[in-house]
Amino acid sequence: MEARLASPRHVHDHPRHAALDGLDARGAARDLAALPKAHLHLHFTGSMRHSTLVELAARHEVHLPDALVEDWPPSLHATDERGWFRFQRLYDIARSVLRTPEDLRRLVRETAEDEAAEGSGWLEIQVDPSGYAARFGGLTPTVELVLDAVREAEQATGVGIGVVIAANRTRHPLDAKTLARLAVRYAGRGVVGFGLSNDERRGRAYDFEGAFRIARRGGLLSVPHGGELLGAGSVRECLETLSADRLGHGVRAVEDPRLLERIADREVTLEVCPASNVSLGVAATAADVPLRTLYEAGARMALGADDPLLFGSRLVRQYELARTEHGFGDAELAELARQSIRGSAAPDAVRRKLLSDVDAWERGTPAGR
Template sequence: MTEPLDTTAIRKAELHCHIEGAASPSLVKAQARKYDADVSGFISGDTYVWSDFTEFLTAYDGAASLFRTEEDYALLARTYLEEIAAENAIYAEIFVSPDHAVAAGLSNAAYFGGLAEGIAQAKASSGIECRMIIVGIRHLGAEKVEAAARLAAARPHPLITGFGMAGEERFGQVADFARAFDIARDAGLGITIHAGELAGPESVRAALDHVRPSRLGHGVRAIEDTALVQRIADEGVVLEVCPGSNLALNVFPDISSHPFDRLRRAGVKVTLSSDDPPHFASSVGREYQMAADAWGYDAPELTEITRTAIEAAFVDAQTRANLLGQLD
């Protein structure tokens, strides 16, 4: 039996990470000391504590509420990006939520400016490239999601290159949010949407029908419908797959049950990301290592997954070419 591949040297790219969800417990505890806040309800030691998706959202929002200034967000972005650059990530996209900025009392300019400063600091120290995707929060309703889309369409910062929707997937119908995606698409933004994680293949089908995304966040429940898997493959829609997150949220019981490899073998374009890494005891490096261990992928196969991510990235042609050049 061959030894599992050590994936440390593999170049990596991450398309699906919520920046507030990337804050480590140690960083959040430092922020709590700064603001004299109590985080014992959702952090124990160096671990986030929650038992279901609803409690996870409470922990997520509790941590996010401790990033309140431009400097706080610069620190968050720089810390996350330098951590994954140390795992050989060369590119990342972060989901950014204006609704969380407003809740923290930040203007959009301060929010995006702080994140951009952290991105610039991480690029200077490690070379990693990063772009921002504005997301509307589904369970806040169609009006809020449309407002996020209009903000994204106004291009408030040059590093904002995409629009998506996150939040509680079981809230409302995808069709309710179609106008928001039309606004973003008309502005030339890349389009992605969370679907097929906590809800089944019908959620994926609705996303394809009403949103026409180039990428799907998760999408893994499509495996329950053979014809839908074929449609995703035929349309070339890229899945932002987060196995560690899926296991933590009990979407699948274990890695051997996870459909990543089956989707890949069916011709679906799949990528690896960490979603909300410290909440799920993961990182982009761990996701690549799990894939290598579970399905025996070799270095060229893992590099091909990175290539898929970079080809699907919401970046300009020159940046894409520069990133692809790092894989050769």
């Protein structure tokens, strides 16, 4: 598979020139952490602070490989089976340090604190409860523990949080149906969507149509991963078979202009994770992630950090890459933030407040003025 994505069809002659638009009255670059936004692509264990990983590993006597300690963030490349296996192994090792309910509550609380510092007014965090169920008493108790931790974190930080329950592509589709029914039980009580993650090459979208039908009928957003490790065909399956409202990654839709036009027409939001794409070898450099192509084609986007624990960068860094590598000026960065908010499951009042605050950021006035 060719890892390097197609170059954008529409680029600036000098891709960094528009960064000059991002200046405040003092001539300094406008603070992207102050830009209100929604974060829609963040995995549960992958949201953990590196310092917390190291501390919990020492407390619970979990041996961490050098890639998660001295050599952190690890060098990754997941466009081949061996590279993906290593990536998944590191994720599983990190998850193993979550041994007690308080560990899990700490992760959620610290994640919400970090999101607040990054300007996120709304977060949707994705979790496969199957990976934690053996330690926390089963699938239902795990989901209830996560939702309880989310409520505490919301109260402590003011960041609104929705939970996306995700099935694993490498497991049987019947397991996905079980998770979909569980997710529907908590629709309206913190669970906002149903996802599908892990290696696209090992589980086709159409195998999971039944699970997504259950989730959609239960009022949940359809938010599968697609178009990361596989090309436009994977994106098409997610749209046609799973009726995706949003698509995790989806960057390889640029390989099919007609498909990209359809994504724009249907207002499907692509959860684009630039640093992740580079770390996993999907794109050679941040400049090769087709943000400009997607934006100018009219595709909605929500920038995401994916797994900061493994990739070493959080949400603001993704906006910085849009500014420095793709020439997005303030108005375009504000529009990206609006697209993330509109693509979210945030309550209407939260959306209105965040959108108003984005307008204020673009004007250069304090929020609420």
